[in-house]
Amino acid sequence: MCTAITYAPHAHYFGRNLDLNVSYHEQVTITPRHYPFNFRRMGENANHYAMIGMATVVEDYPLYYEATNEKGLSMAGLNFPGNAVFKPEVDGRDNISSFEFIPWILGQCATIEEVKERLATIQLINLNFSDALPLHPLHWIIADSDTSVVVEPMADGLRVYDNPVGVLTNNPSFEYQLFNLNDYRHVSTKLPANTFAPTLNLDAYCLGLGGQGLPGDLSSTSRFVRATFATFNSVCEPTEASAVGQFFKLLDTVMQTRGLNEAGDGTYEYTIYSSCCNVDDGIYYYRTYGNNQITAVSLFHEPLDSDRLITYRLQYQQQIHYEN
Amino acid sequence: MCTAITYAPHAHYFGRNLDLNVSYHEQVTITPRHYPFNFRRMGENANHYAMIGMATVVEDYPLYYEATNEKGLSMAGLNFPGNAVFKPEVDGRDNISSFEFIPWILGQCATIEEVKERLATIQLINLNFSDALPLHPLHWIIADSDTSVVVEPMADGLRVYDNPVGVLTNNPSFEYQLFNLNDYRHVSTKLPANTFAPTLNLDAYCLGLGGQGLPGDLSSTSRFVRATFATFNSVCEPTEASAVGQFFKLLDTVMQTRGLNEAGDGTYEYTIYSSCCNVDDGIYYYRTYGNNQITAVSLFHEPLDSDRLITYRLQYQQQIHYEN
């Protein structure tokens, strides 16, 4: 599954782990302003915000996993199996297929306020990209510099939640995940006081005991808890290098190590890539599972008034710096 | 605190996280065969195995945190406060100070069998390197390609344990840590069967649920459990790049993120560096907290018949690969 987080120590960052057992040849993909998005039911838009993110490009169409536009608005889709329900189209609403949702929002909106207006008239419809590429069951996190929302297409309609933690994982629904945090109030970065039996001498035998109760597994509920705790207590220096490095450390707290999460038929879910976008400057940083070094692609270093997609193949090879 | 692990997917690897709130200017340090080790009570040895590892060099003396010698024997010291007791010297025994222990063992031994012989006559004595550099309370893991042992200097004498898991963290004693694993028998990389109430429909709502019960905090007991689970279930490809990358993923499961573990007085324990030595080939890989890229130093690329220490300053700066 996946984990998306936001982090705002001094600049603003948005990113995610993509956790799957297979890769779909995703690439860092920049969509310039005049690339023509042909929405299946809403016509063409060839004049929109430019965006950068990770996508599988099929028939010259960017199927974005997550992206950030030139206004700093970001959006990621995460797996939501068993819960996501896409509906038939309805006259009078903005009928958008799930695979068009990121371009639709990031192409037109600069802020969460604008996003909410768009969501008020949207209908997420059950329309496949192609027979070979059916829709994935997804929910989304959308964030600007100030705040974020979660969008969940449930059987009883589209739910939009304000997201006070800036984190999203997978099942169950966001409302449940948020409530579940209440069970971790006592978790702390500090050594706990002895409230168990104050008259008994109990040894704080090592640092880190305050974190007891944090779950250590890879389920989506546990990743939600750990990612929130990490993000809210994170400390970094006020530099881009420190903040980006720290962002990947936060994602590492919910990283899926190959072998620890069996997906059946001999495969394992693992963190195929991790991304971190500086949404203020449009710099998209990422790492792949096999390459620890961070790679960066800048939105604003590209010709954004173009109409052609720009893609960068991922750096899968481990880049080791040999000293001798 | 710290975590040391061993991993042997096809080649053999030994490494550790160093978790502290301050750095002591450690460097990758190679001690060639004829560097004169002047043991305080055991005389000079200027004809010994060469070794590579992380050390703070003071007055031309390598205070190793961990190292591997040219025979592939590895050894790491980890914090053991409140438990480690160093003794007065005793006639007729090999009186070795704690700070000399790694050179003493790695200089002379090629296998754990030889290590056990040396340990039979050793006395770990309470002798500071200098007034400014008192001894740290430590215990050690020592490993060859086949097996590993833990050495703990307790009040009632030196304890030597066979280590079936190849992992060491900090307090409490290794014997306790090993027993504590019994409480995690049920943890699994697979989705668990519903044994709670077989007649009740319980949804395996996401992958990773088999790991429930794994602790997610940074205490030494929890890191011991997580590191063992990760090491025993790890899957990688039979290449050096995959194994080394995976080794750092294993260390990342117990990595200390800055901000999550307060050490008092406004400081935080964090993983200052992570190391991974291919003990077959004498290649020492490491990362620092601020630099995700892996750096490598090869023992056998240096003139090992020299008598001069060779040091490499650590790469602390984030090395980002910019695509555009």
Place this chain on the structure above:
Amino acid sequence: MCTAITYAPHAHYFGRNLDLNVSYHEQVTITPRHYPFNFRRMGENANHYAMIGMATVVEDYPLYYEATNEKGLSMAGLNFPGNAVFKPEVDGRDNISSFEFIPWILGQCATIEEVKERLATIQLINLNFSDALPLHPLHWIIADSDTSVVVEPMADGLRVYDNPVGVLTNNPSFEYQLFNLNDYRHVSTKLPANTFAPTLNLDAYCLGLGGQGLPGDLSSTSRFVRATFATFNSVCEPTEASAVGQFFKLLDTVMQTRGLNEAGDGTYEYTIYSSCCNVDDGIYYYRTYGNNQITAVSLFHEPLDSDRLITYRLQYQQQIHYEN
């Protein structure tokens, strides 16, 4: 707070712990068939099913905590603070105050099917018994011999859930509590296999290890999990004595011991009484916190065609059998 359970080893049982920090002079109370229930908005009903249960009787009115009627239908109200919302009355619906809800349902219904019909037209209104006795925020479990439902008066309307576990505690909502059980699939009454590290020798050092992961605290979520696990795995002999004894053992797994749950201002929540009704035979068994012995009152041993409430004061004094 409270826990209600159902148990059907051979006969059918329904009961609950009442957990509070104060007692309201509750008594075992039998309402015969012709006692006139004067519903505030629905008129008088003086011809209804007889019922037995625990109630505080005020101005000759039985404010039932839980009760069972002569058809074996049972119903209990449990604390639901912050969630329960009672509404204004609405023309054309059955406007029933929360305090009238148990008499309304148990007076008229024999089965859950009939209950569901009644619920379809009900409006739970915000009407106090008196100025001195405002409404408590409650939700309810209702059970016949076959099945049970939960009724929750939420801000967005009355929710009725089928209850596959026959258990109810308190916050959060039943839907959440039921989903939360998914996190305990692996809990077992048997010793677990070693799936942590199958090649490592891990000792099953005592019986009971299969239950690891069960929470041991007194929160309503933890009581829901424990009570469900206990009920679904309970074993007793096919006798009334064994089943009743076992029912109280099940309630004891979620019993609140005085001192372990501070309610503020120097008081403690504790299990004021536990009840177990054999709903087939109309026998109401109970224990108080201070008296371990079981006391029993039989519905059918009373003149049920009467119009006068019948009450039994609770046995609060410890009844010890002295052998010498």
Place this chain on the structure above:
Amino acid sequence: MCTAITYAPHAHYFGRNLDLNVSYHEQVTITPRHYPFNFRRMGENANHYAMIGMATVVEDYPLYYEATNEKGLSMAGLNFPGNAVFKPEVDGRDNISSFEFIPWILGQCATIEEVKERLATIQLINLNFSDALPLHPLHWIIADSDTSVVVEPMADGLRVYDNPVGVLTNNPSFEYQLFNLNDYRHVSTKLPANTFAPTLNLDAYCLGLGGQGLPGDLSSTSRFVRATFATFNSVCEPTEASAVGQFFKLLDTVMQTRGLNEAGDGTYEYTIYSSCCNVDDGIYYYRTYGNNQITAVSLFHEPLDSDRLITYRLQYQQQIHYEN
């Protein structure tokens, strides 16, 4: 397995749960002062302290599970499989078989100080009561009004530990169990402060959340933690009825409900009896699994200068008080 606790709210109490899958026809057994104890290697003692407790009487010999003598000294044996080692006899030491240990100590000692003197010269020997009754692997808790000790016959000799918690369960060793409490420092009877993310609004949605982290299973480690937490935070009134009732509530927190702990071959461990001795007054209270009512036998109501065992068969039948 079993749990023994001590509790001293105003008077002093000692008792235990006996958890097994079979019963051995135990009875409340009083040994008067002149009953001749024929120690197999230490000769006859027919002039000793009188004692009361639970025993299986075989060939007129009281095989005590636990007992209290007329001086208030108490002692209980608890299962310790895989750890307990009984030794060959040794000249010059007090060679006592495990089955004679309780009579040996309680017959002669009034205080823990005297117990420690006795233990200094004891040898717990490997001598069966009979071929049909081999020794059980046991460890013991011994308590006077002030303090308690644990005695563990390990492979490397008899270990005697001061017991600051007054609790004993089963495996692993007491030293481990005591250290393990350090992992529960944060558990509290109060609602926890939000230290997880202080700037995030987390709802303390029910009382009892402070207890989160307490284990809810029946393993001996979990029972040790729960029993200690319960005992140290218990609140009762200064009356015998309240204290005795509360003592059984404390034991109920670690009670084994039938069905929840499979012992193999279709049997279940369950709490066969619970006992609570007022050691100041020599009153032995107990309950059986099938009978909730407390039964009491008084030591000092019997002719203690006799030489004949006095036994009371257990009350196994549920004693219900019927009101109508």
